[in-house]
Each structure stands twice: as structure tokens, then as C-alpha cells.
Amino acid sequence: MADSHGIFRKVNPVWEKVLGFPAEDLLSRPFIEFVHPSDFAHTQVELEKLREPGHQTQNLLNRYRCKDGSYRWLQWNAVNDPQGSLAYVSAVDVTDQQEIERLKEQFISTASHELRTPVTAINASLKLLASGLTGTIPLESARMVQIAERNSERLIRLVNDMLDIDQLQAGRMSFRDERVDQSSAVEAAIAEAAPLFDQADIHVETRLLPGTFVTADPDRLSQVMTNLLSNAAKFSPMSSLVEVSVEEVGDSARIVVRDHGAGISPSFRSKVFEKFAQAERGPGPHAGSGLGLSISKQFVQQMGGEIGFETPRDGGTRFFVLLPIVDRQAANAESGAEATRGPKTDLSR
Numbered sequence: 001m002a003d004s005h006g007i008f009r010k011v012n013p014v015w016e017k018v019l020g021f022p023a024e025d026l027l028s029r030p031f032i033e034f035v036h037p038s039d040f041a042h043t044q045v046e047l048e049k050l051r052e053p054g055h056q057t058q059n060l061l062n063r064y065r066c067k068d069g070s071y072r073w074l075q076w077n078a079v080n081d082p083q084g085s086l087a088y089v090s091a092v093d094v095t096d097q098q099e100i101e102r103l104k105e106q107f108i109s110t111a112s113h114e115l116r117t118p119v120t121a122i123n124a125s126l127k128l129l130a131s132g133l134t135g136t137i138p139l140e141s142a143r144m145v146q147i148a149e150r151n152s153e154r155l156i157r158l159v160n161d162m163l164d165i166d167q168l169q170a171g172r173m174s175f176r177d178e179r180v181d182q183s184s185a186v187e188a189a190i191a192e193a194a195p196l197f198d199q200a201d202i203h204v205e206t207r208l209l210p211g212t213f214v215t216a217d218p219d220r221l222s223q224v225m226t227n228l229l230s231n232a233a234k235f236s237p238m239s240s241l242v243e244v245s246v247e248e249v250g251d252s253a254r255i256v257v258r259d260h261g262a263g264i265s266p267s268f269r270s271k272v273f274e275k276f277a278q279a280e281r282g283p284g285p286h287a288g289s290g291l292g293l294s295i296s297k298q299f300v301q302q303m304g305g306e307i308g309f310e311t312p313r314d315g316g317t318r319f320f321v322l323l324p325i326v327d328r329q330a331a332n333a334e335s336g337a338e339a340t341r342g343p344k345t346d347l348s349r
């Protein structure tokens, strides 16, 4: 329990056990004094908010000093009483989870950088072999080379995803701010994903709003769209329907990708956007890394938008991306363009 000066009034015995300080020490000074200097600023901001009556702090992370001078990562939750004079605070020691997270990030960084060059070289060599420039190869070997080439391309995609994650983590990825016609971007992404839909005989129905412009990095937006569309293709049954639409919601434009697949199970819903998260499933054709949606979420957030999904009652999944509209042109005064794309047709042609 803490007062409005940010001083603990009462602590339970676990505080003494975890931090090593006797309770008197913890009760004698404002608790911000125990916070690591690098975490001071954001903790202070949250403390100010906690002065507002009824405010709730959720999952605030910071490092807290122990008696021996070391720091432990604590995850805080707090709720203020209606008068704003006392806060009820709980903290969980998440030091071990933070360390695992740090090791995971380090692994992604090292592995992606170390793998990039050899994987690219393997792929280039296989392409050369397959082209026949180095001599004719027997039919059976050519088939093997083709399989190897396809798999090396999969590895390149994985390494590229890992490099993206690494750059995002390190805050090194730059984003362009461009005026993008949301519907054109969606149309281009559908054309690019056409082979995936054709393979599974999936119909793509579009309902677009040409002339609605958002601010986005076109390449990153296209990556997000490609991910949503390829997931829709991967997780849809053969010969089913995927609906893609662009609509206005207040000051934002919303892209919706709706499939009629098995949907996302309740137990997996909270993990969908986590790194390397994939729902349990048996061996099947759904090759992937579990990185696509984690990258997509970070991209969309960096572009000032929001990404999420809903699970409609009648099955399947509806993923959406919301981006703030910068301007609208006359074209969308009409009721919106509609098109149906059947299998074996390609919008790009």
C-alpha cells in the first residue's frame, strides 16, 4: 500500500525476501528512489498518472534496486482508491523472464546475421545449377535441385524475418511517411499473393475504397498485407472464399482480410502476435516461422495504426489493419469498388 507521496505505507514479507531490504528501509523513502536510473523517467510518468483517483497501472516494467546493489526486473500493477490518497500496488519479479527474452533477442540477432551470407550463397548456387549454365543435369537430380532451391528460398524468408525483428528490437528500422492509396496497396498485394490463392483454388472477393489515402511506408504496408493474405491462404480450406475490404471508420481506413478457415482457438488468441508463436498442429503444409504477425504488429504500430483480429461466430478469422486517413478524394464518394477474383485469374495481368 502506498500513499500519494509515493511512499510505501505497508509491504508484505515477500518484498523483504526478494529485495533483501528490511521493511523499515522500504517504508522510509519514496519508492522511486529504488528505481534504476534508466527506468526512472517512464516510472515517474506513470506515478503522476497514479495520483488521479481511480487510475490503474497495468504491467509497468522497471528495474528495482536490491540491498546488495543489484537490480531485479519488476512488473507492477496498481490501482488508486477513489479519493486518490492510497494506491494498492503489486509487483511480480520477472527477472528470469527478462533474461530469457534478452537471450532470445541475442540469439535472433546473431543467428540472422550469421545465416544471411551462406544461405544467400547456397540459393545463388542452386539457381545457377538449375539454370543449366553449368551443364545439363540428369532429370532426377534436377528435381532434387528444385526442391533444394525452394527450401533455400524458405530459409531466406525466415532469415529476412529474423533480421526485421532484430532491426525493430534495436530501433534501427526507419519508416518512410508517404501518402498511400490504401486500396491500390491492397490490390497490389492481392495480385502478388495470387499464386498462393490459385494453388488452393481460393476465390478472393474485394470491396475497395479507391481514393482513401493514409500515411504509411508503402513497402512495410505491403509486407503486412502479404502476411495477412498468405495466412488467409494457408489457413483456408480448398476452394473457399477470402474477402478483402477497405472501409472508413471515423478518421481511419480499415483493411479487413476475412477467411473461412478453422479460426484461431481461444487458448492461442492471446499469443497470436508473439514472436515465433504458432498454434499447435500436426505436420502439414503450413510452413512458417511464427514471426509474420509479430513483425506486422510492430510495423503497423510504427505507422501510427492498429492491427487485430476477430473470430466471427460462423467461423474463420477476420484480421484488420487501421491506419489514420490523411485525405480522401472524390472517387470514394461513390459506393466503393467491388470485384470478385476467381481462381486462376491474376489482377496483375
Ligand code: ADP
Residues within 6 Å of the ligand: 227, 231, 232, 235, 259, 261, 262, 263, 264, 272, 277, 278, 279, 280, 287, 288, 289, 290, 291, 292, 293, 294, 317
Ligand atoms: P506463420 O504464418 O509464419 O506461422 P504468423 O506470425 O503470420 O506466422 O502467424 C502465427 C500463427 O497464427 C500461425 O502459425 C497460425 O497458428 C495463426 N494464424 C495466423 N493467421 C491465421 C488465420 N488467418 N487463421 C488461423 N490461424 C492463423
